[in-house]
Amino acid sequence: MSNASAMAVRVARHPHVRFLVFGAVLMTLPALASSGIMMTSTLSTLGFTLIYAIVAMGLNLLLGYSGLISLGTAGFMGLGAYLAAYVQDDLGLGFWVAVLAALIVPTFIGLLVGVVSLRVRSIYLAIATLTISEILLKTFEQAEWFTRGTAGKQSSYPVVLGIQTDRSSMFFIIVVALVLVMMLTHNIVHGQLGRALHAMRSSEVAAQAMGVNVLTYKLFAFAVATMYAGLAGALYLFFLKSSYPSTWNLFLSLNVVAMVVVGGLRSIYGTVAGAFVIFAVPELILKELPVIGDTPGLPYIFSGVLIVVVIMFFPQGLRGLTDLLRGLVTRRPSAAASEQAPEEVAAR
Amino acid sequence: MELLQPLLRSLETGSVYALAALGIILVWRTSRVMHFAQGSMGMFSGTAVAFVFDRTGAPLWASVLVGAVVAILLGFAVDFAVIRRLRRATAVGKEIVTLGLIMVFLGLAPIVFGTDPLLLPKAIPTGDLTLGNANLSYNGLLNILLGVVIAAVLFVVLQKTKIGLAIRATASNESTARLMGIPTKTVTLLAWATAGVLGMLAAVMIAPTTTVTPTFMNTVQVTALFACVLGGFQTFYGPVLGAYLIAIASNFLKLSVSSVWGDQILYLLILVFLLVRPNGLVGKTYLKKV
Numbered sequence: 081m082s083n084a085s086a087m088a089v090r091v092a093r094h095p096h097v098r099f100l101v102f103g104a105v106l107m108t109l110p111a112l113a114s115s116g117i118m119m120t121s122t123l124s125t126l127g128f129t130l131i132y133a134i135v136a137m138g139l140n141l142l143l144g145y146s147g148l149i150s151l152g153t154a155g156f157m158g159l160g161a162y163l164a165a166y167v168q169d170d171l172g173l174g175f176w177v178a179v180l181a182a183l184i185v186p187t188f189i190g191l192l193v194g195v196v197s198l199r200v201r202s203i204y205l206a207i208a209t210l211t212i213s214e215i216l217l218k219t220f221e222q223a224e225w226f227t228r229g230t231a232g233k234q235s236s237y238p239v240v241l242g243i244q245t246d247r248s249s250m251f252f253i254i255v256v257a258l259v260l261v262m263m264l265t266h267n268i269v270h271g272q273l274g275r276a277l278h279a280m281r282s283s284e285v286a287a288q289a290m291g292v293n294v295l296t297y298k299l300f301a302f303a304v305a306t307m308y309a310g311l312a313g314a315l316y317l318f319f320l321k322s323s324y325p326s327t328w329n330l331f332l333s334l335n336v337v338a339m340v341v342v343g344g345l346r347s348i349y350g351t352v353a354g355a356f357v358i359f360a361v362p363e364l365i366l367k368e369l370p371v372i373g374d375t376p377g378l379p380y381i382f383s384g385v386l387i388v389v390v391i392m393f394f395p396q397g398l399r400g401l402t403d404l405l406r407g408l409v410t411r412r413p414s415a416a417a418s419e420q421a422p423e424e425v426a427a428r
Numbered sequence: 429m430e431l432l433q434p435l436l437r438s439l440e441t442g443s444v445y446a447l448a449a450l451g452i453i454l455v456w457r458t459s460r461v462m463h464f465a466q467g468s469m470g471m472f473s474g475t476a477v478a479f480v481f482d483r484t485g486a487p488l489w490a491s492v493l494v495g496a497v498v499a500i501l502l503g504f505a506v507d508f509a510v511i512r513r514l515r516r517a518t519a520v521g522k523e524i525v526t527l528g529l530i531m532v533f534l535g536l537a538p539i540v541f542g543t544d545p546l547l548l549p550k551a552i553p554t555g556d557l558t559l560g561n562a563n564l565s566y567n568g569l570l571n572i573l574l575g576v577v578i579a580a581v582l583f584v585v586l587q588k589t590k591i592g593l594a595i596r597a598t599a600s601n602e603s604t605a606r607l608m609g610i611p612t613k614t615v616t617l618l619a620w621a622t623a624g625v626l627g628m629l630a631a632v633m634i635a636p637t638t639t640v641t642p643t644f645m646n647t648v649q650v651t652a653l654f655a656c657v658l659g660g661f662q663t664f665y666g667p668v669l670g671a672y673l674i675a676i677a678s679n680f681l682k683l684s685v686s687s688v689w690g691d692q693i694l695y696l697l698i699l700v701f702l703l704v705r706p707n708g709l710v711g712k713t714y715l716k717k718v
Contacts (some may be wrong), residue, residue: 101461147497147518147519147520148520149520149523149527150525151527193699196699196700196702196703197699197702199702199703199706203519203523204657204702205459206462206464206523207653207654208656208699209696210650210653211654211699214646214692214695215649215692215695215696218688218689218691218692219692220687222688257663268490329643330530330532330646331531334527334528334530334531335531335599337524337527338528338531341528350482365577371457372639375539376538376539376543377534377535377536377537377538377642378535379535380531380532380535381531381532381535381539382535383528383531384528384529384531384532384533384534384535385528385532386528387524387525387527387528388510388525388528388529388532391514391517391521391524391525391528392510392513392514392517392525395521
């Protein structure tokens with residue numbers, strides 16, 4: 081019996097099981113909304129928060145492990161959104177083809193950009209992606225056959241597995257996508273790829289000497305980041321049912337950077353928390369504040385100041401905060417450190 | 429195709445990009461920070477110029493002086509309060525901080541200056557100069573001269589003066605420079621303030637062609653970064669050269685290939701160019717020591 085319960089504990093402790101539990105908890109939110117406990121607009125905000133968490137997860141892999149920044153997140157996400165709309169509504173090929181297109185095309189473009197810019201110096205990726213994002217934004221405004229220009233592309237809730245979706249069922253799909261992305265990210269980080277990425281993080285030169293092809297792994301991390309962005313773009317479109325070029329500007333990309341920084345590098349739950357702080361807190365809380373709530377530009381200052389303050393004083397982000405709290409609760413200040421240890425060993 | 433007219437116009441916009449790019453390279457060489465907020469800091473002090481001009485009716489030159497004070501104070505504040513305290517942050521951490529600064533200034537601008545878009549007139553409202561069969565407005569001439577003269581003065585300062593020597597020493601090796609008794613902190617402080625003023629000037633020069641909104645410097649920022657990439661990050665004159673080349677290429681592409689997609693094609697061409705010469709036009713090979 082003790083054997084079985086030990087087994088049960090081990091299963092419950094498995095990260096994938098925890099991700100599933102986390103997803104199951106999120107799945108209860110639409111019920112809260114339909115029973116009137118939570119406003120429907122809050123449900124929408126939370127849905128978008130989870131979508132941004134997916135994008136941020138990709139950027140976290142890129143930034144956290146290869147130290148690269150992409151400023152093209154908004155462009156790739158927008159490309160995913162417009163592709164999904166084009167494939168589903170203009171070509172009539174349905175949900176799955178739409179998602180597939182939103183996954184493949186941005187990843188391919190991302191790979192091309194990565195091959196060109198990563199050969200020189202890490203920072204060139206930021207500049208190159210910033211430019212690609214500007215080019216894509218211009219495309220969204222000009223290529224009317226594809227995007228309807230500034231008038232905006234309208235879409236509809238998709239039919240998934242023969243079921244016509246609505247707002248709540250799209251929320252379920254977003255949660256499923258998020259849980260899958262969390263599992264995939266966890267597997268990448270803890271697999272052979274993850275070891276190479278860890279090695280690269282501690283010393284690129286040493287990793288290179290050990291036979292890690294740094295360029296390949298950086299490209300891989302960047303490809304994953306663009307793929308998540310494409311997926312999130314498609315989900316965004318299906319959740320909002322429309323897309324306007326002005327959505328996909330530089331400040332969205334910067335907000336995603338802020339989510340990663342605030343949530344904590346290399347932390348999966350932290351990224352979700354970061355998305356909540358950067359996207360949902362301004363929407364749900366700051367706007368409601370008396371006196372300063374109506375101030376224009378408040379969300380920008382909130383994100384910007386958080387980025388600067390977190391980098392200056394709390395480099396670990398929210399993850400550092402939870403480690404600290406856990407240490408206080410269990411009276412074992414080294415709990416956080418010992419949990420880190422296997423990773424650190426793998427990195428050396 | 430008429431060549432002189434687009435060339436003159438390119439020199440005019442090239443000067444704007446060159447000033448912005450000079451700010452980025454000054455900061456990069458002295459503090460090793462990729463200054464993504466150059467455009468938005470220029471936007472903020474440029475908006476200050478437009479605000480003073482619009483609300484107080486002060487003459488343009490006086491407004492620009494006020495803007496310069498704002499720009500210098502902002503540069504000091506950012507270096508003193510943030511960048512200087514980032515010694516232990518990684519390179520990417522510093523980059524992210526300047527990205528955060530973009531958002532801070534973008535959010536501050538409407539709070540300080542209001543949400544109504546402002547207008548800024550040309551420094552010289554009317555008058556054209558005829559060169560052969562090409563026209564150049566006096567204002568355009570002023571912009572070209574401003575760009576060229578300021579860049580030239582900066583190069584003379586860098587090469588011939590004691591301050592310039594201190595900046596170059598800091599750029600070449602910050603810790604050695606400090607050991608040699610160079611006040612590197614003052615040097616970076618100066619670099620940030622100068623970058624701020626250059627950004628403000630770029631903003632004032634580009635403002636008459638558009639309206640002063642929080643995003644009006646975005647194109648300048650992107651182009652200036654690309655000028656640095658094209659010119660290479662190892663010299664001070666490379667980015668200036670890159671800025672003028674980009675302006676010229678952009679104008680001719682817009683005229684001869686596509687008026688809508690000219691800039692986009694150019695950006696792609698520069699990315700491809702990086703494959704051939706990864707360190708830019710005048711860049712030296714970049715060696716990484718273990």
